[in-house]
Amino acid sequence: MINIGTIGITDWKRRRSLGCLAVLLLAGASTAPPRTVLHPRLSRTWNIIGYDLQFRPISGDAPFTPAGKAIFERRLAAYDKGTLEQEPPNQCRPHGVPRIMMSPYPFEIVDTGDRVTIFHEVAHNVRSILMNQPHPANVPLTYLGNSVGHWEGETLVVDTIRLRPETWIDEAGKPHSDKLHVVERMTPSVDGKTLDVRIRIEDPVYYTRPWETQRSFKTDATLKIAEYVCEDGLGAAADFFK
């Protein structure tokens, strides 16, 4: 969980903001949209650099528990034999987190102040990250989980919990439970051309300790997301995986 006390908003500013919000809501008025992009180096369309089926730990091996190792080795063996196990994206369900961050299709990050939205091309996944607030209580398990975020300078820190255990950590098949807790630190380079995403994975059911992995992304002015309708290939996918 993020520590709201570290987000850099002093109490009086927070109280004034909440007061103004209440006044505007009561008056039925809407605030003007931001006239400039708030975090221009991050608010772009990004594409992954390179491709790897696995999220590999930055140092050492993935610290599997025996149960985690057994599931991962079973899935790897199935992959090697060409008898892939089903994972949600095979049937047009969302990829899960952090799995979605290894997709070879671009995504667009949109910062609208109180919310950061990530539009993924692949299978029209959309992540919504509410800013500067704790996770709500009693949220259901979902494929993309519940995400909250805050800024540390130009780094967007995204904290995600309540992920459905059917999704995989990576395409190779690292498992996770419903106790998975993911923290992503998304930092654009100074020139705005690359994005570094550090991913911390914590899941006491399948990993003996938290571990970190990383992905890099690139952007250019011509990059944009296209429409990717997984569902139009459902019949073919079902035939392939049955």
Add this chain to the structure above:
Amino acid sequence: MKRALLLAGLLLSACHPKSSGPIDFSGLWMPDTKVVTPVGGTIPLLPAAAAVAKANATSAERGDFGFDNWMKCSLHGMPRIMLTASPFRLLQTPAKLYTVHAVNHSYRVMPIVAKHGAGEPSYMGDAIASIDGDRLHIETTKLVAGLIDREGLPHSDALKLTEDYKLSSDGQTLSGTIRIEDPKTFSAPWSFAVSFHRLAPAELPENICVDLTDAQKKALR
């Protein structure tokens, strides 16, 4: 009373951004319009398209929605997604507008630019937006053939859509027209009225088509 009004004025003045920039259309919206009612009374269908529309309507009456690709989890597409019983979030930045629809996490991206870009035909099409005060104008082209509404009114890949919306003075209603230009399907351009009402702030639920029952999909037609 005077004091109360003065206080309210001061509070609004202190809180409202001192900007003459564009009005904020963002928020959570719910379509009010489910069935297309043409301005002027008739839909100028060409004979072949009229036959398709009649066949679809007959199938729908029988409870057979085989003509509707949404029942196979394909996207509703434009303009139908704006007539679906599903809320959507409108996001606004200086450069683009976006809608995120609850139904099957579909979305639209609408750059605020003057000219259409390159791109392949798609369900949501190639959209460009402009904002003039409390008015929102969106033009969409490059759409794949599909349905305009749940009744099965067809359109071709030649469809050009023009959405013109006005935000009500209290910010609670977005209303206007969608103009249809499709010379392969209709003998003349025509329009229908649409409106949306603002919902209280909330998060959209995760809605995954392949996890829905047929009954749930029918409700979201």
